[in-house]
Amino acid sequence: MEKYFNTAGPNQPDIQYTLNPLKRINLAEIESFIAQRKYFVLHAPRQTGKTSMLLALRDYLNASGKYFCVYANIEGGQSDRNDVEGVIANTCITIARRIDNMLGGSEYSKLYVEQFEQTNKSSRLTAFLGFLSQKFDKPFILFLDEIDALVGDSLVSVLRQLRAGYDQRPAMFPQSVILCGVRDVRDYRITLSNQEIITGGSAFNIKAKSLRMGNFTKDEIHELYMQHTEATGQEFDEACFPMVWNATEGQPWLVNALAYEVTYEMAENRDRSIKIIPEMIYKAQEQIIYRRDTHIDALIDKLKEPRVRRIIQPLLATNEDADESLFPTDDLQYCVDLGLIAPNKPVRIAKGAVKAVKAITGKDITGRTED
DSSP states (O other), rough: OOOBOSSSSSSOOOTOOOOOGGGGGGGHHHHHHHTTTTTEEEOTTSSSHHHHHHHHHHHHHHTTOEEEEEEEOOGGGGTTTOOHHHHHHHHHHHHHHHHHHHHSSSSHHHHHHTTTTTTTTTTHHHHHHHHHHHHSSSSSEEESSSGGGHHHHHHHHHHHHHHTOOOOOOOOOSSSEEEESSSSSOOOOOOTTTTTTEEHHHTTTEEEEEEEEEOOHHHHHHHHHHHHHHHOOOOTTTTTHHHHHHHHOOHHHHHHHHHHHIIIIIIIGTEEETTOOOOHHHHHHHHHHHHHHHHHHHHHHHOOOHHHHHHHHHHHHHOOOGGGGGOHHHHHHHHHHSSSSSSSSSBOOOOHHHHHHHHHHHOOTSSOOOO
């Protein structure tokens, strides 16, 4: 079966072209944090490979034989919003089911229902994680993905229940926890049901460090595209690669979306004897912009938020890069985490967001200063 470029969800290497996710992070640093029993945050804009990396890291740690590592996506709790009991129940049962999937059977899902379902919502997650940590014969490592899908009282409850058991690690609580999401936990501005506003940093002050996943490098883009050439024989003109970099700055979803568009959506290019040339790349990026694919549409929605507009509008008005001191620090970091602003100085709209800006404003800013 021919592989294809992935534009949705975690990579599945058996059917999708894949770069080794563990080479995109400082693996030695993460292993050191885990050995030191630290809790930390991994964040990056959407569709940058966070989940693929966490799944690969889970498998790597379990294969080492030193840990029992579990990944759980708790985005399902978003539907419960400020229903704390519903979110805590969803978080616990999601973790239990992931363990059952790894080990086979349904033991841990049943244990949760039998022993913890009636526990007080303010301590249920703490109690369940404590139980699991004592149950396993290796230190328990937990990855919670999509943590920032939760809101309000429910998010604060999850963060504080993790904090409550922290002093009991590793014998009676997870040795290390990674929280993964779009934003750094310190940027969470959480409005409680009584309208009190707190920050994620105050609710989760045990965080040792925040790690941010970066974009693909130029070499990684070339490596990814060459997997297609090796698999199918279809060549990319070398002149395509500077154009791909200019259009994406290595944003993983855009890199994959351009390749998928030009090798599959453009039906004439499914003939693998046809060489991909720069004109085709240009056509592909225009089609992605005007079709407003999911990733572009999500960025367009964020452009409507007041704190985003406070950053983007001045940049559009002057069509120039800017000094970071001109902007509110929290708003600027929020835009960086969303992938709207480039993470490196000076302050400028990220190439991935250029497409969203063009789609909603009609303003083409591709002629601005390049790296």
